[in-house]
Amino acid sequence: MGSEKSGINSNNKSVVVLSKLATNEQHGENSPYFDGWKAYDNDPFHLVNNPDGVIQMGLAENQLSVDLVEKWIKRNPKASICTNEGIESFRTIANFQDYHGLPQFTAAIAKFMGKIRRGKVKFDPERVVMAGGATGANETLIFCLADPGDAFLVPAPYYPGFNRDLRWRTGVQLLPISCKSSNNFKITIEAVKETYQKAQEANIKVKGLILTNPCNPLGTVLDRDTLINLLTFTDQHNIHLVCDEIYAATVFDAPQFVSIAEIINDDDGIGINKDLIHIVSSLSKDMGFPGFRVGIVYSFNDEVVNCARKMSSFGLVSTQTQHLLASMLSDDEFVEEFLVESAKRLRKRHEKFTGGLEKVGIKCLKSNAGVYCWMDLRPLLKEETVDAEVALWKMIIKDVKLNVSPGSSFNCPDAGWFRVCFANIDEQTVDIALARIQTFVDAKKQQQWKRNNLRLNLSNRKYDENVMTLNMMSPNSLIPRSPPQLLYMY
Amino acid sequence: MGSEKSGINSNNKSVVVLSKLATNEQHGENSPYFDGWKAYDNDPFHLVNNPDGVIQMGLAENQLSVDLVEKWIKRNPKASICTNEGIESFRTIANFQDYHGLPQFTAAIAKFMGKIRRGKVKFDPERVVMAGGATGANETLIFCLADPGDAFLVPAPYYPGFNRDLRWRTGVQLLPISCKSSNNFKITIEAVKETYQKAQEANIKVKGLILTNPCNPLGTVLDRDTLINLLTFTDQHNIHLVCDEIYAATVFDAPQFVSIAEIINDDDGIGINKDLIHIVSSLSKDMGFPGFRVGIVYSFNDEVVNCARKMSSFGLVSTQTQHLLASMLSDDEFVEEFLVESAKRLRKRHEKFTGGLEKVGIKCLKSNAGVYCWMDLRPLLKEETVDAEVALWKMIIKDVKLNVSPGSSFNCPDAGWFRVCFANIDEQTVDIALARIQTFVDAKKQQQWKRNNLRLNLSNRKYDENVMTLNMMSPNSLIPRSPPQLLYMY
Numbered sequence: 001m002g003s004e005k006s007g008i009n010s011n012n013k014s015v016v017v018l019s020k021l022a023t024n025e026q027h028g029e030n031s032p033y034f035d036g037w038k039a040y041d042n043d044p045f046h047l048v049n050n051p052d053g054v055i056q057m058g059l060a061e062n063q064l065s066v067d068l069v070e071k072w073i074k075r076n077p078k079a080s081i082c083t084n085e086g087i088e089s090f091r092t093i094a095n096f097q098d099y100h101g102l103p104q105f106t107a108a109i110a111k112f113m114g115k116i117r118r119g120k121v122k123f124d125p126e127r128v129v130m131a132g133g134a135t136g137a138n139e140t141l142i143f144c145l146a147d148p149g150d151a152f153l154v155p156a157p158y159y160p161g162f163n164r165d166l167r168w169r170t171g172v173q174l175l176p177i178s179c180k181s182s183n184n185f186k187i188t189i190e191a192v193k194e195t196y197q198k199a200q201e202a203n204i205k206v207k208g209l210i211l212t213n214p215c216n217p218l219g220t221v222l223d224r225d226t227l228i229n230l231l232t233f234t235d236q237h238n239i240h241l242v243c244d245e246i247y248a249a250t251v252f253d254a255p256q257f258v259s260i261a262e263i264i265n266d267d268d269g270i271g272i273n274k275d276l277i278h279i280v281s282s283l284s285k286d287m288g289f290p291g292f293r294v295g296i297v298y299s300f301n302d303e304v305v306n307c308a309r310k311m312s313s314f315g316l317v318s319t320q321t322q323h324l325l326a327s328m329l330s331d332d333e334f335v336e337e338f339l340v341e342s343a344k345r346l347r348k349r350h351e352k353f354t355g356g357l358e359k360v361g362i363k364c365l366k367s368n369a370g371v372y373c374w375m376d377l378r379p380l381l382k383e384e385t386v387d388a389e390v391a392l393w394k395m396i397i398k399d400v401k402l403n404v405s406p407g408s409s410f411n412c413p414d415a416g417w418f419r420v421c422f423a424n425i426d427e428q429t430v431d432i433a434l435a436r437i438q439t440f441v442d443a444k445k446q447q448q449w450k451r452n453n454l455r456l457n458l459s460n461r462k463y464d465e466n467v468m469t470l471n472m473m474s475p476n477s478l479i480p481r482s483p484p485q486l487l488y489m490y
Numbered sequence: 491m492g493s494e495k496s497g498i499n500s501n502n503k504s505v506v507v508l509s510k511l512a513t514n515e516q517h518g519e520n521s522p523y524f525d526g527w528k529a530y531d532n533d534p535f536h537l538v539n540n541p542d543g544v545i546q547m548g549l550a551e552n553q554l555s556v557d558l559v560e561k562w563i564k565r566n567p568k569a570s571i572c573t574n575e576g577i578e579s580f581r582t583i584a585n586f587q588d589y590h591g592l593p594q595f596t597a598a599i600a601k602f603m604g605k606i607r608r609g610k611v612k613f614d615p616e617r618v619v620m621a622g623g624a625t626g627a628n629e630t631l632i633f634c635l636a637d638p639g640d641a642f643l644v645p646a647p648y649y650p651g652f653n654r655d656l657r658w659r660t661g662v663q664l665l666p667i668s669c670k671s672s673n674n675f676k677i678t679i680e681a682v683k684e685t686y687q688k689a690q691e692a693n694i695k696v697k698g699l700i701l702t703n704p705c706n707p708l709g710t711v712l713d714r715d716t717l718i719n720l721l722t723f724t725d726q727h728n729i730h731l732v733c734d735e736i737y738a739a740t741v742f743d744a745p746q747f748v749s750i751a752e753i754i755n756d757d758d759g760i761g762i763n764k765d766l767i768h769i770v771s772s773l774s775k776d777m778g779f780p781g782f783r784v785g786i787v788y789s790f791n792d793e794v795v796n797c798a799r800k801m802s803s804f805g806l807v808s809t810q811t812q813h814l815l816a817s818m819l820s821d822d823e824f825v826e827e828f829l830v831e832s833a834k835r836l837r838k839r840h841e842k843f844t845g846g847l848e849k850v851g852i853k854c855l856k857s858n859a860g861v862y863c864w865m866d867l868r869p870l871l872k873e874e875t876v877d878a879e880v881a882l883w884k885m886i887i888k889d890v891k892l893n894v895s896p897g898s899s900f901n902c903p904d905a906g907w908f909r910v911c912f913a914n915i916d917e918q919t920v921d922i923a924l925a926r927i928q929t930f931v932d933a934k935k936q937q938q939w940k941r942n943n944l945r946l947n948l949s950n951r952k953y954d955e956n957v958m959t960l961n962m963m964s965p966n967s968l969i970p971r972s973p974p975q976l977l978y979m980y
Binding site: 132 | 577585586622630633778782800805811914
C-alpha cells in the first residue's frame with residue numbers, strides 16, 4: 001500500500017469497523033506459507049542473471065505447450081479483434097455484455113469439455129455459466145448451494161485456495177475427510193461417513209461433498225468405483241456433489257480420467273438425483289491461461305444454472321478473450337492436436353522429474369495427472385510432525401532455494417509430503433532443481449550417517465529406526481555423491 | 491434452459507432447497523420492465539432488414555467514438571498479444587495471475603482516472619483494485635463495507651442495476667432519497683436527513699450514502715457545494731460515502747465534472763475522514779468497452795483496499811485485456827484526443843436528439859453528461875401515477891416501437907419521466923426514432939384535442955387543466971403535422 005499523499009488526515013475520527021476484514025486476515029499474505037513466495041519474489045532464479053536464486057516450484061501452471069497456442073494465433077489472425085483481419089468485429093465484441101456470454105464461446109466451451117472427456121459425454125452450452133476463473137466458479141457455486149455456517153466435506157489433502165474460494169465470501173465451513181498416506185491417500189467411504197457422522201453430532205448442516213478430480217495436490221484420478229460409491233453416498237444423504245475437474249486435460253497417463261458427467265450419463269434410469277450434481281471447469285490448467293480468468297460452473301440443476309448465471313454478472317470473462325477462445329476451442333483439429341501433445345509433454349516432464357528424484361532416493365506418490373508431483377520427504381523429517389515438516393520446508397527454501405509447498409498447507413493429515421510443480425519451468429531449470437535436491441539429500445544423509453554412528457554407540461533401538469526410515473526412502477537408489485558407507489548401510 | 495438430454499430423471503427425489511434463489515427471482519427476467527427488452531429482442535430494428543422493428547434506446551452504451559479506438563489498435567499492433575508484433579508477450583501475459591493486476595495496467599488506469607478529472611487529482615496505482623465491471627466493483631465495495639441488513643442511502647431516481655449489484659449478494663438494503671422534479675431532481679440535504687432519520691427510527695443501521703456522479707439516469711453532475719454538503723453530512727454521521735463516477739468521461743458540456751477526489755484533495759487539513767470515502771470507476775461508459783469488464787474500486791481506506799483486493803480474485807480482468815488497455819490508456823496523445831472528440835460527439839448527439847424532441851414539444855431535464863436524456867412525458871400521462879406511466883411506456887414500445895426506460899424502473903418518485911439512450915445507435919436511427927416520436931405525439935395531441943373539445947362542453951375546469959398541461963409540454967414548439975387547431979390553441 002502506497003503512502004497517502006493527499007491532504008486530509010484521518011487521525012481524529014474513529015475508523016468505522018469494516019466487516020469481514022478480521023476473518024479474512026488469517027489468509028493470504030499473513031499465512032505462514034507466504035514465506036516461500038516472499039523468498040522467491042525477493043530472489044527469483046534466472047538461468048543467466050540469477051542462477052543461484054530461488055526456483056519457483058510452487059506454481060501449478062501448465063506452460064509446456066504454449067508454443068502450440070502461439071502458432072495457432074499466428075495462423076488465425078481473424079480470431080483476435082485487435083488485428084487488421086479481425087478488427088471489424090471489435091465494435092460488436094467490445095460492446096457485448098450479455099451475461100449468457102457469446103453464444104459461440106459457450107458452444108466452444110461445451111464442445112471442449114466434451115473433448116477432454118474423450119467424447120463420452122455431451123455438454124449443453126446452455127448450462128455453461130461463466131465465472132472469473134475456477135476461483136470465481138467455485139465461489140459462485142457454493143454461494144448458490146449453501147448458507148453461511150453450512151458445511152462441505154472435502155477430502156484432505158486439498159487445494160489450499162479452497163479456504164479462500166469456498167469460504168471467504170460464502171461463510172461456509174470445510175470439513176476435511178482424512179486421506180492417509182498408508183492408503184496412498186485414497187478416499188475411503190468409511191472416512192467420508194466418519195466425517196459426515198461427526199458433523200451430524202456437532203449439529204453442523206452438511207450441504208455437500210467436494211471432489212477434485214484429477215486431484216490437486218496428489219496428481220491422481222478417481223477411479224470409477226470410488227466415484228460411484230461417493231455419488232451413491234451423496235445421493236442417499238441428499239447432499240450436493242461438487243466435482244472440481246479443472247485438471248481434466250492434464251491427465252497424461254493411464255488410468256483414464258472418468259468425469260462425474262460420464263458416471264451419471266452411464267447410469268441410465270437408476271434414479272440418481274442429477275439436481276445435486278455440479279461440475280467446475282476452467283482453462284487455467286487445461287490450456288495454461290490462468291490470466292484469462294475463464295472459469296465455468298456446469299450444473300445439472302436448472303435452478304443452480306439460473307442462480308449462478310445471475311451471479312456471473314460479477315465476474316464475466318472479457319469478451320475480447322471470449323471471442324479469441326471461441327475460435328480457438330472450436331478448431332477441432334487444433335484442440336485434438338493440442339490435447340495429445342500437451343499430455344505427451346506433461347508425461348515426459350513428469351518422468352524426467354520423478355525419475356530424477358528417484359535417483360536420489362526420493363519417492364513420489366504414483367500419479368498420472370496434474371502439473372506437479374506429491375513428493376514423500378518423510379525419511380528426511382526429524383519426526384513425523386507438522387513442525388518438523390515446516391522446519392524441513394524452510395530449509396528447502398533457504399538452503400536448496402526451491403519454493404515447494406508443504407503438505408500441511410494442503411491440510412494433509414500426514415507430515416512429510418510436499419507438492420512440487422514441474423510444468424511452469426523449462427528443462428534446464430528442472431535439471432538445476434534436481435541437482436540442488438541431490439546435493440541437499442546427500443548432505444542430509446551425511447548428517448544422518450553421523451548421527452547414526454553416534455547413536456549406534458548409545459542405543460540399538462535408535463539405529464533400527466533409522467535403518468527403517470532410510471529404507472523406506474530409497475530402496476533402489478544409487479546415490480553416487482553419498483559417502484560410500486551409506487550405500488553399504490541401506 | 492435447454493432440455494436435459496442425459497438419462498437420469500430426478501423426479502423421485504426431493505430437490506434440495508437452494509438458498510438465495512427465492513430472493514433473486516424478483517429481479518431480471520421476472521421484472522415488469524423486462525417486456526421492453528423482450529420486445530426489442532423479438533423484433534430488433536435494422537435500417538435495411540427490419541426498418542419497422544423496435545429501436546433499442548434502453549441501452550446506456552457509448553458507441554460514438556469506437557472508430558478512434560479501432561484506428562489506435564491498427565496503429566499499435568504491439569499492444570495486442572495476438573498479433574505478430576505482440577505475440578512474444580503472449581506467454582507471460584496469459585500466465586500472469588497476480589490479483590494486483592499488471593503493474594502497467596493499474597498505472598495506466600490511475601493516470602486515466604486523473605486525466606478524466608482534468609488532472610486536478612493524482613490517483614495512486616496501488617489503490618486501484620480491479621473488479622468485474624462496475625457491477626463487480628460496486629458489489630465488492632459494498633461487501634467490504636457492510637453486513638447483511640445494513641443500509642445505504644441512494645438518491646432516487648437511481649440506476650436500477652443497483653438493486654442487483656448492491657443487494658443480491660451482500661444482503662444490504664437501499665433506502666431511496668426522494669429527489670423531486672419540482673426541484674429539477676436536485677439532492678437536498680433535507681431529503682438526505684429525512685431518509686437517514688427515518689432509518690434511525692426504524693432501527694436500520696445506515697452504513698453510507700451512494701452518489702452517482704455524473705448521474706444515471708439524469709445526465710447531470712453534482713456541483714461542488716452539493717458535494718461538500720453531502721460529504722459533511724456523511725463525515726459528521728461517520729458513515730461511508732461511495733461515489734460511483736463511471737460516467738466521468740461522458741461530461742460533454744458545462745458545468746465541469748467535480749470528482750469527490752478533488753473535493754477531499756482541496757480540503758487540506760479540515761479533518762474529513764478519508765477512510766470513509768470510496769470511488770467506483772469503469773471503462774464501460776467512459777471508453778465504451780462494457781464487454782471488457784473493467785471495473786475499479788478506488789478507496790482512500792487502506793483496509794478497504796486490502797479487503798477489496800482479496801475479493802477481486804473472484805472477478806479479475808482478463809490479462810489479455812489488461813495488457814491491451816495498459817498500452818492504450820498510457821498513450822497520452824491518444825487519450826487526450828479521444829476524450830475531447832468523444833465529448834464533442836456526445837454533445838452533438840445530445841443536441842440533435844433533445845433538439846428533435848423539443849421540436850415536437852417534448853422537454854428533457856437540462857443535462858450535460860451521460861449517454862441518455864431524461865425525458866419529461868408528464869404531459870402525455872392520463873394521470874400522474876406509476877400505472878399511467880407504465881401504460882404510456884407499453885404504448886411507446888408497442889406503437890412507437892422504441893425501447894425506452896420508464897422512470898419508475900429507476901425508483902423515480904414522480905411519474906412521467908423516461909430515460910432515452912442516444913449514443914448506442916447511429917445518426918439515421920436517431921432520425922427515425924425522432925420521426926416516430928413526432929407521429930406519436932401528434933396522434934396523442936389529436937386525441938387530447940378531441941377529448942378537450944368534448945370536455946369543453948362538460949366542464950371549464952377540465953379545459954383549463956389541459957391547457958396548462960400542454961403549455962408545460964411545448965411552450966415554443968412548432969408542430970407541423972398537428973391539426974391547425976392545436977397550433978392556434980397552444
